[in-house]
Amino acid sequence: MxxxxxxxxxxxxxxxxxxxxxxxxxxxxxxxxxxxxxxxxxxxxxxxxxxxxxxxxxxxxxxxxxxxxxxxxxxxxxxxxxxxxxxxxxxxxxxxxxxxxxxxxxxxxxxxxxxxxxxxxxxxxxVGVLFFPFKISVHNITVFIFALGSSTLEELNFAGTGYQSSFSHKFRGKQSLIVQSILKDKCQIDIYQQAEKIQTYSGVSPKDVWSKLKILNNIDEKELFGINNRHVIMAIQNYIDKPLCCVTDWSNVQIMIQAFEQCLKRKILVAGLNWNLFFIEWKNQQSSIIELSSHLTWVYSENYEFIDRELQAWR
Structure with missing residues (x-):
């Protein structure tokens, strides 16, 4: 039909x-x-x-x-x-x-x-989606990349804190969701069965953490994490060039300043603007929905007249 x-x-x-x-x-x-x-x-x-x-x-x-x-x-x-x-x-x-x-x-x-x-x-x-998760294939395993993070570590191809990927595979005889994360000082693997976390492993590197699972030992550990894939490497490089920040990052001053410098600063006409207050107040409110013009009064004076270019930058 x-x-x-x-x-x-x-x-x-x-x-x-x-x-x-x-x-x-x-x-x-x-x-x-x-x-x-x-x-x-x-x-x-x-x-x-x-x-x-x-x-x-x-x-x-x-x-x-x-x-x-x-x-x-x-x-x-x-x-x-x-x-x-x-x-x-x-x-x-x-x-x-x-x-x-x-x-x-x-x-x-x-x-x-x-x-x-x-x-x-x-x-x-x-519309409005800042990051689109994507899939890659690793030795007939479909690895799902759903969060990015960067570092200065060349051995991780500059992947870093916040990076996450997952795939389905059998663990202890049952189909499981294997979630891989790069944290500040370690790599972590969480195993889920029927939406319940049953096991967590940690290590200083992808190789170290995967050595503890005793499965898929014939596949390079960085490949399983996805960080050796050219599409992932490109995505991380783009993330470094133009960082994406989500709600959980809004309290991270370093991430927010970097995002502000690249995305907002050149389009804002008021010097010394307390721009981060907008995000703090938004994060603290109960609703995730915000009426842009009225809430920008947290940052600008009440009678401030926006030009289209400046208002569009906030959008």
């Missing part, structure tokens, strides 16, 4: 949530659409995203939620179903609701029907 027949309409883009989209189980909160051989586009599965589409001349609306007892992966509700059942996949939400309405078993692809393959919808969902 042609996807044009779905008459899809994005009703709400939803929210990017750092503790979901850039954390241990981030792999579950992104979808990868193949654009060309060996090139994928990463699209966030946003909380509270709502998409309307048509099947069998009937309007369906799917909403993405996060459940308090299952935050490690998205859940889906079809608002067309008055029972408001919660499903673990969009495919199940669509096909089960369709069966209830028409008493017919179908096999629609949830991600396809929801429009993740649609260029316009994908672009709307990607």
């Amino acid at each position: 042609s996807t044009d027949k779905y008459k899809r309409q994005l009703l709400a883009t939803g929210d990017i949530i750092e503790t979901l989209h850039y954390s241990v189980f981030a792999i579950n909160w992104w979808i990868f659409i193949k654009k060309m051989p060996e090139k994928y586009s990463s699209i966030p599965i946003r909380v509270n995203m709502r998409i309307k589409f048509e099947l069998n001349k009937t309007e369906f609306i799917i909403r993405i939620i996060k459940q308090s007892n299952n935050i490690y992966q998205p859940s889906y509700i079809c608002e067309t179903d008055q029972a408001a059942m919660v499903y673990s996949t969009p495919t199940a939400a669509i096909n089960e609701t369709y069966k209830k309405l028409f008493n017919v078993q179908t096999r629609y692809s949830g991600p396809l029907v929801m429009g993740f393959d649609d260029e316009k919808i994908a672009e709307e969902l990607q």
